[in-house]
Amino acid sequence: MSETALRPAVARYCLGLGDDALVLAQRLCEWAAGAPAIEEDIALMNIALDLIGQARSFLSHAGELEGAGRTEDDLAFGRDERDFLNVQIVELANGDFGTTMARQLLFSAYQYQLYSALSSSADEQITAIAAKAVKEVAYHREHAASWVLRLGDGTEESHARMAAGLEVVWPFAGELFELFEPLEPLEPLDSDDSDGTRHSLGAGSVVNELFTTTCAPRQDSDTGRSAGRSDDSGPVGLLDARIIADPASLYRPWLGYVQSVLTEATLEVPSTTWSPGGGRRGLHTEGFGYLLAEMQHLHRSYPGATW
């Protein structure tokens, strides 16, 4: 698989990671002036700032790989809900401080493992972004862990609320460890292939084409090749090329860390088996549209506004 053929998939991957960071930053910013103490207002804003920086790097890289001239701002403020590829856990409403800290623990522990692994990606820019970000995320993770410990092993009330928050966010952690999925066909590919093979839109066999339809600029779909894993320009191809980290490989170290924090905090790993998902395919929860409306309003109402 040539580097060029993989570009749309790498762009899509970076878009997902950039969206994760951007959307979580937007949620954290809702805590400004509302956290339990002024130090926490500041801490959460600083964490959000780190995340925005990471988002900018990933979205810029995605835009460059896409090659359609879209900037980080175009991508952050110009896409609609279904074009966002973030995991759903980052878009969930903040809930109370315990719920926010539960999410911070699960997500920053995931980012820590992810960025550690990506620090040796075959894509130089991904390596550079990840190697920088992992050091920042180490502090985010420590911040979350200390709060989970303090609240979990605190009063009866704080323990109950920490446990309740964990129950809310836990099911959404499952999605973190799935390989990026192909998009559902938003624009069915009806065109015939050059070799006359008709694109099939059924089930999982068309992983590759579907993968190139959305993130990849639409015109790229005409470079589409027949479906088949032997010519994989999707997530499997990225794994083979050592560009991305296999999300499944992050699960055990992640769980080890999270479990140790929860145990020390006298909390239990939730036993729910329900695991929603679909964020990487552009499927989002109800609250996400409202988040985007707030985040994008200025840019869309006053295009090109600066200060």
Next chain:
Amino acid sequence: MVTGTTPTTPTLPTTPTTPTLPTVPAVPTVPTVPAVPAVPTLEAVAAIAGSVPDPEIPSLTIADLGILRAVRVDKAGHVEVDLTPTYSGCPAVEAIESDVREALVAAGWRDAAVRRVLAPAWTTDWITAEGRQKLTDLGIAPPGEACVGANGGPRRSSPQPAASVSISPVTVAVACPQCGSCDTELVSRFSSTACKALRRCRSCAEPFEHFKPL
């Protein structure tokens, strides 16, 4: 005037018109610009770029912070410098880049370019000894300093948590920049900027900021 002059000399009398040109005041201002060295040396460029102050802690220069990563001058005299951000989201990045460019342009290198590089990732290890001293003078505990105090031997803080799942603070012992005591406690992991933590000295009771090791 009419005597035996060649036909070519009559062109000279046209000079009376040229004396009007020197009356234009623009001429004297031009020589002030070329006062700049025509062929910049790496040292000169590094000195000018490196002396630009950090917008958030102005007594520190970008050289002190270790964010000036490279300086290049090609054969044509074109100047290019590499800067690296401290944190991914550092809001001062754009300001620093434009300040550096302005400083280079003011020095006469009008086409000077500033490049942003992410790799290798900035680390507080790159803050110079002078930079650390300036931080201390400002009441900000510098990063990664071993604290040698009555309550134990030197303890080296590490930029990243150990491989274990320990959730103890990333940094262990930080000396109070006011009284020098190692008996200080963490108040908040994030202070006025992402790169600093808020601590309190148990000996002299002063709160202070700590530039976190990264």
